[in-house]
Amino acid sequence: MADDLLKFVSIDQKMPEKRTAKERAEDFSEVYARYNVDGAKEQSSRCSQCGVPFCQIHCPLGNNIPDWLRLTAEGRLEEAYEISSATNNMPEICGRICPQDRLCEGNCVIEKDFDSVTIGSVEKFITDNAWDNGWVKPITPRKELDESVGIIGAGPAGLAAAEELRKAGFQVHIYDRHDRAGGLLIYGIPGFKLEKDIVGRRTGRLEQSGITFHLDFEVGGEAGLAELRENHDAILIATGVYRARGLKVPGVGLGNIREALDYLIASNRKGMGDTVxxxxxxxxxxxxxxxxxxxxxxxxxxxxxxxxxxxxxxxxxxxxxxxxxxxxxxxxxxxxxxxxxxxxxxxxxxxxxxxxxxxxxxxxxxxxxxxxxxxxxxxxxxxxxxxxxxxxxxxxALGFEPEDLPALFGAPELRVTRWGTVTVNHSTMMTNLEGVFAAGDIVRGASLVVWAIRDGRDAAAQIKQFLRARATVAA
Missing domain, CATH: 3.50.50.60 (FAD/NAD(P)-binding domain)
Known part of the structure; x- marks a missing residue:
């Protein structure tokens, strides 16, 4: 380890190559290039391998950051990918869009005098490199189970939960109102932060793994919550929050005053070739x-x-x-x-x-x-x-609030808080309706993608426990 790590005192922080402001202002391509293998190894070697890794503690997913930095520095890139993906369903996406300056990198113990390890850029490299080398495979459960789970929402919380449930062998169906899976990853985040093929290969892998997507599907229109409950053994509500917060000032009703999400969706759709x-x-x-x-x-x-x-x-x-x-x-x-x-x-x-x-x-x-x-x-x-x-x-761009889900889903019995978020038992993540769970922004309010992934993983664990307990009672 002495040869491959602890080099922060002799090697400066170096981000991947950054396109000039003039160049990047002319298109929606990502701002930063990707490390090559040598660059990723060099920057990973700056990790101090501290006994109490603040980077890991301040990551909502508890990612094993020092471990995959060490493996990258040693050139053990497939192992680094396995460790990185063990705790995160979308490492290359988090590496692009997480606010590392507020989370892992901002809490790196060498930050103050030496500049932090470039954790996000290395994280992005590890999984991009894994895709390039064919190490990212479709999910193949050891055993197919009869129970099915319906997930409402194809954003990060829903996708993370779907992957974890499919690994366990459950039959997973995802319902989403849009014509593409990904939620705000596709429609809300511009391409200069997250190019859309990065999301597309993730959702494509889930399809190849046997997860069924029902797109252009409006819960409450195509089918209500009650009907979905009849069709599945458990339901996860992971819709996110989309309704814009208002502003009460004179003239707010004039033309050309638009909500942020409407503006970003139009731009993203245009970039993907849609007629808007x-x-x-x-x-x-x-x-x-x-x-x-x-x-x-x-x-x-x-x-x-x-x-x-x-x-x-x-x-x-x-x-x-x-x-x-x-x-x-x-x-x-x-x-x-x-x-x-x-x-x-x-x-x-x-x-x-x-x-x-x-x-x-x-x-x-x-x-x-x-x-x-x-x-x-x-x-x-x-x-x-x-x-x-x-x-x-x-x-x-004043933030987002939940929509009226009980009315939208035709389920007045679904309990919500005074803020409109879905009420859950925080130990089980279950709502007041038996077998109906909720996770992500629709529970915690508008937050980060990394928290949505964490919530989706936690919800999947609770759903697995619920279904196994019910199967045991039935037996």
Whole structure:
């Protein structure tokens, strides 16, 4: 180990090659290239193999990061893939889109003086390399079981649960409202962060493994929750949260004020070759427009960077707190600034101006006041500080809330919280309905993909336990 590791004192951090801002602003290809084998081995060799790996502790999946870094440094790449995929159903996806600066890399013990190990980029390399070498195989259960599980939602939580249940031999059916599987991985995240063929090969592997996808399937339309319960031995609700949070200010009903997800879905569909009428008529196309995005999370970063690639005249991000308190990834903010996005910190929208369509946003300056219950300083308006920004397209990226699932699913008996998330027993992940489980954002609220994967894996474990217990009683 001495020859292959602990080299952080002699080898600097080196990210994979990064395309120039000018080059990447012209297309939706990913920003970073991929390590070659030597590059991945070299950067993995910087791991200190510390006794208490903070990177692993701060990973929602508890990934065995030091182990697969060691194996990569030693050139044992197939073993590194096996270790990486043992705890994560989508390592190459998490390697691309996880906010490593807030999770594993941000808690690396060598970060402060030496820069952290490039964990995300190595994670991406390990599984991309495994795909290239044919090491990623369809699932072949040791024994086929008669019980079937219906999963509502083909996003990361549903896909992770489906894979774990299929490994155990269950018959798995996934129902999704969209015409492609992947959920927000396909429709919500732009290609410059996650190219769509990366998701497609994952869902394709699940199909090859015997998982049945029912796409363009609206639960509550094609069939209600009660009918699905009759058809399956267990149900997992993994719909995610899609309804945009609103903003109550004058002029919010003007034309060309759009929700972030509508904007991103249109752009992604266009990129995949679909005909998108609202893009074709210019309503969801930023080309030549002054764009103002309101919000400061990762979705807002996706929107501003999409607008740049669509040829916007100007792109501004209006956020009510300062840079230090911004929830979006630090790396994403840096990339956006390099690409020409202007951040208007400590500012909030006061009104949208225009006759039929928005022509400007009147905003006011804000300051950080007293901390709230979590210790975070609450923003408050500065009196008489209004200013105006030209705006032809305003995009609202204020977060997401659950839809009314009991009404949507035709299941008024399904219990939800006062926030609209599905109520579960957190020990079993089961709802108030026998055999109906829930996982992901529809339980915890809008969160990270890595947490959705974790929840999907946990739900699969609980479903397996439930079905085995029921089979034992029946026997």
């Amino acid at each position: 009428p609202e893009f074709e008529n210019g309503a969801l196309d930023a080309n030549g427009k002054n764009v103002v995005v309101i919000g400061g999370g990762d979705t807002a970063m996706d929107c501003v960077r999409t607008a740049v690639r669509q040829g916007a005249k100007s792109v501004k991000c209006l956020y009510r707190r300062d840079r230090a308190n911004m929830p979006g990834s630090v790396r994403e903010v840096q990339n956006a600034e390099e690409e020409g996005v202007e951040f208007v910190w400590l500012s909030g929208p006061e009104a949208f101006l225009g006759d039929e369509k928005v022509e400007a946003v009147r905003a006011y300056e804000m300051r950080l006041g007293a901390p709230d219950a979590t210790g975070r300083q609450a923003p408050e308006p500065v009196p008489e500080s209004s200013f105006t920004l030209d705006c032809d397209l305003a995009v609202m």
